[in-house]
Amino acid sequence: MSEETEPLIQDRDHGHGGAEQEAAQCQTRAIRIRAIVWSFLALIFILSVIIVLVGPDNYGDIGPGTLPRDPDAAARKLLHMAPVIDGHIDLPMVVRYGWRNNVSAIPLDDKMPMHVDILRLRDGKVGGFFWSVYVPCADSSAEGKEFVNPTWSVRDTLEQIDVAKGLITKYPETFQFTVTSTDVKESIAQGKIASLLGVEGAHQLGNSISVLRQYYDLGVRYVTLTHTCHNAFADSCGYLETIPPLHYGLSPFGFKLIEEMNRIGMLVDLSHTSDMTAAHAIMHSKAPVIWSHSSARAVHDVARNVPDEVLGMIGTGKGQKDGIIMVNFSPSFVAPDGEADVKKVADHVEHIANVVGKKHVGIGSDFDGVLDTPKGLEDVSKYPNLIAELLRRGWDKYELAGFTGGNFLRVFAAAEDVARKLQAAGTSPVYDVYEKRDDFPEWEY
Numbered sequence: 485m486s487e488e489t490e491p492l493i494q495d496r497d498h499g500h501g502g503a504e505q506e507a508a509q510c511q512t513r514a515i516r517i518r519a520i521v522w523s524f525l526a527l528i529f530i531l532s533v534i535i536v537l538v539g540p541d542n543y544g545d546i547g548p549g550t551l552p553r554d555p556d557a558a559a560r561k562l563l564h565m566a567p568v569i570d571g572h573i574d575l576p577m578v579v580r581y582g583w584r585n586n587v588s589a590i591p592l593d594d595k596m597p598m599h600v601d602i603l604r605l606r607d608g609k610v611g612g613f614f615w616s617v618y619v620p621c622a623d624s625s626a627e628g629k630e631f632v633n634p635t636w637s638v639r640d641t642l643e644q645i646d647v648a649k650g651l652i653t654k655y656p657e658t659f660q661f662t663v664t665s666t667d668v669k670e671s672i673a674q675g676k677i678a679s680l681l682g683v684e685g686a687h688q689l690g691n692s693i694s695v696l697r698q699y700y701d702l703g704v705r706y707v708t709l710t711h712t713c714h715n716a717f718a719d720s721c722g723y724l725e726t727i728p729p730l731h732y733g734l735s736p737f738g739f740k741l742i743e744e745m746n747r748i749g750m751l752v753d754l755s756h757t758s759d760m761t762a763a764h765a766i767m768h769s770k771a772p773v774i775w776s777h778s779s780a781r782a783v784h785d786v787a788r789n790v791p792d793e794v795l796g797m798i799g800t801g802k803g804q805k806d807g808i809i810m811v812n813f814s815p816s817f818v819a820p821d822g823e824a825d826v827k828k829v830a831d832h833v834e835h836i837a838n839v840v841g842k843k844h845v846g847i848g849s850d851f852d853g854v855l856d857t858p859k860g861l862e863d864v865s866k867y868p869n870l871i872a873e874l875l876r877r878g879w880d881k882y883e884l885a886g887f888t889g890g891n892f893l894r895v896f897a898a899a900e901d902v903a904r905k906l907q908a909a910g911t912s913p914v915y916d917v918y919e920k921r922d923d924f925p926e927w928e929y
């Protein structure tokens with residue numbers, strides 16, 4: 485700096501004679517050029533810092549200020565800028581079981597009996613979540629071994645979609661129905677809770693890929709390939725212990741289902757699936773995959789959690805697929821009886837981050853779908869406790885903004901992009917019908 489300002493002072497003090505003046509002018513021009521070059525370099529530096537800090541994986545206005553030193557205050561400040569997007573909340577099920585789906589009677593703006601209501605959603609800094617439109621597996625004796633007998637799964641799923649939409653509409657100041665990654669970002673920017681729909685098990689498709697397309701048109705954006713039962717498309721992992729396989733992963737019809745999900749932009753959700761189903765789906769899917777609510781088997785050994793071998797297939801390296809594992813809080817998946825707390829949940833988050841990377845982990849609480857919750861994560865108002873715990877463990881704000889929602893939005897946007905490209909390439913819809921069905925009418929001559 486002094487080197488640059490000194491000649492200017494000299495010029496003012498001594499600049500009289502012709503040659504001297506010309507020399508001084510020359511020097512001034514050189515200084516100007518140098519100043520321009522330096523400002524240009526500084527501008528490039530500032531721009532690259534901004535690009536690194538506010539990359540496409542982050543969302544919300546999280547930079548460049550620092551967070552408070554106190555982890556709880558810091559967690560709240562971070563969540564204010566990068567709120568939670570939860571992959572799996574079972575609120576519609578509570579309405580079905582507790583109120584016979586009477587949307588008028590639901591006091592979401594008051595105290596609800598389970599883990600979710602508007603006050604606690606706001607308190608917990610929730611920016612969006614998937615409303616699970618879950619209905620249970622049909623009774624296997626009624627459905628038949630080959631899943632061909634009629635059930636009420638599709639009717640009941642439509643009723644749950646109706647309930648979710650009814651509640652979203654009932655509280656327009658709070659919720660906004662969303663169907664794209666852009667919708668979600670806009671909704672959060674407007675201070676609304678982005679509301680997405682997820683179907684929890686392909687048994688809810690009634691073995692029909694046509695139904696998949698119609699659910700998409702109703703706004704559903706993920707289908708979990710199985711619940712706790714096998715179905716015509718894929719094998720389930722069972723519940724706490726592995727159940728014997730039926731198809732040994734995806735059935736041939738299941739591979740077709742994945743292709744159609746990719747083409748229309750329905751996220752492939754691998755929670756509840758067997759390890760072989762997950763492996764098949766990861767290899768076959770053109771789009772990134774998600775686990776809407778699953779934890780790590782290496783931390784707590786139950787069938788419902790994801791093993792390291794499957795986690796190893798996720799990433800951006802050669803032969804890997806992008807994806808996100810949204811960690812489940814359900815105590816039976818988190819730790820041995822009575823030991824589940826916010827620290828154990830953070831152990832699952834960190835394990836997945838260590839194996840796959842911090843850009844591949846998120847939140848899928850399962851709130852309202854479980855009777856018990858971990859200590860410190862009792863309901864939707866408690867997410868800040870988990871963020872505070874991760875701050876104590878050294879996660880920085882950009883990593884945390886990915887964890888709370890940015891990672892999910894990246895995966896969602898990438899799946900949307902795959903669908904756009906497949907459609908632009910003229911990929912034909914899948915019209916395959918489950919081969920075991922014999923209910924299609926035939927002309928008689």
Ligand SMILES: *[C@@H]1O[C@H](CO)[C@@H](O)[C@H](O)[C@H]1NC(C)=O
Binds near residue numbers: 586
């Ligand atoms: C639904 O709830 C409302 C409000 O509590 C009540 O007035 C109405 O009778 C209920 N409808 C049915 C069908 O139960």
Ligand SMILES: [Zn+2]
Binds near residue numbers: 756
């Ligand atoms: Zn579930």
